Amino acid sequence: MSLDPQIIQAVALLAQGDVVAIPTETVYGLGADATNELAVQKIFKAKGRPSFNPLIVHVLNRQWAEKIGSIPPQAYPLLDQYWPGPLTIVVPLLPQTTVAPSVAAGLQTIGIRVPKHPLFRKLLEQYGKPIAAPSANASNTLSCTTAEDVAKSLGSKVSLILDDTFPCEYGLESTIVDFSSPIPRILRHGAISQEALQLLKAPEGPLKAPGQMKRHYAPHLPLRLNVTVPHPGEAFLNFGSACPQETLNLSPEGNPEEAGRNLFHMLHTLDNPVRFSGIAVAPIPNKELGVAINDRLQRAATTEDTP
Numbered sequence: 001m002s003l004d005p006q007i008i009q010a011v012a013l014l015a016q017g018d019v020v021a022i023p024t025e026t027v028y029g030l031g032a033d034a035t036n037e038l039a040v041q042k043i044f045k046a047k048g049r050p051s052f053n054p055l056i057v058h059v060l061n062r063q064w065a066e067k068i069g070s071i072p073p074q075a076y077p078l079l080d081q082y083w084p085g086p087l088t089i090v091v092p093l094l095p096q097t098t099v100a101p102s103v104a105a106g107l108q109t110i111g112i113r114v115p116k117h118p119l120f121r122k123l124l125e126q127y128g129k130p131i132a133a134p135s136a137n138a139s140n141t142l143s144c145t146t147a148e149d150v151a152k153s154l155g156s157k158v159s160l161i162l163d164d165t166f167p168c169e170y171g172l173e174s175t176i177v178d179f180s181s182p183i184p185r186i187l188r189h190g191a192i193s194q195e196a197l198q199l200l201k202a203p204e205g206p207l208k209a210p211g212q213m214k215r216h217y218a219p220h221l222p223l224r225l226n227v228t229v230p231h232p233g234e235a236f237l238n239f240g241s242a243c244p245q246e247t248l249n250l251s252p253e254g255n256p257e258e259a260g261r262n263l264f265h266m267l268h269t270l271d272n273p274v275r276f277s278g279i280a281v282a283p284i285p286n287k288e289l290g291v292a293i294n295d296r297l298q299r300a301a302t303t304e305d306t307p
């Protein structure tokens with residue numbers, strides 16, 4: 001079977017220490033060889049990401065993960081169920097790992113995920129080494145779920161954007177679960193709901209999930225939430241039954257999975273100061289994936305720039 005030419009190109013770029021934008025089942029990732037310190041530093045530079053914000057390492061399977069982190073047996077049932085998939089685990093970092101120091105941002109723990117997207121899996125298989133990849137967007141701005149949005153957000157800072165023929169299935173970042181202390185806790189809501197995991201969320205704090213800034217995922221235009229009647233000039237991002245004022249609708253059927261898939265691309269589309277004065281978003285029920293969607297929207301709407 002002949003290899004996809006863009007995989008061959010991506011492998012060559014990773015091997016020479018460059019960054020590549022990769023579609024995943026969550027959002028687009030900005031990937032570099034996780035064992036190459038200079039390559040990892042290029043990720044931080046391209047995104048304008050603060051050095052205290054650790055990166056998630058992406059691996060092909062659990063065997064690779066076990067060479068990087070110490071995975072406690074209590075994590076196995078969740079890994080059996082959700083790997084490959086949108087679950088990141090935070091576990092103690094193994095001292096003998098080949099992962100470059102900046103990936104963990106000086107912490108004694110590491111975030112690891114086995115992605116499911118077929119293109120990302122093919123790339124991991126061909127490259128043969130772990131790939132560090134945060135979301136492919138300028139730091140604290142909207143995440144991207146299409147190649148076009150990545151090009152708008154990062155432009156020439158990325159050598160190659162792999163195509164998105166097979167889309168980002170969830171459209172929301174991975175759910176992060178901390179397994180580094182005896183009681184596992186959710187550090188970030190994401191593509192797998194809290195109801196499905198049956199775990200509590202850890203209290204927010206500077207040390208638990210560094211980089212989860214209050215202002216995050218932000219568009220250029222001001223964002224107003226829980227709006228039923230938009231102001232004149234505002235774009236109206238609706239959810240549920242169609243109405244005449246809506247500009248776009250996250251899910252006319254009121255389906256949170258569909259809304260998650262559409263969220264970032266619709267926000268990118270509406271984030272246009274030439275057409276609109278702001279973006280007003282309809283209320284989204286705060287359960288199941290709605291919790292992750294509301295977390296993104298609240299961070300996007302805040303003006304407080306603190307952890």
Ligand code: AMP
Pocket residue numbers: 053054055056090104107109110111133134135173176187208209210211212
């Ligand atoms: P991003 O890939 O851009 O969605 O960001 C990854 C997020 O994963 C970071 O903002 C951290 O909150 C979280 N993360 C990664 N590694 C760790 C870790 N070792 N401990 C706690 N949180 C982590």
Ligand code: MG
Pocket residue numbers: 134135143
């Ligand atoms: Mg991100």
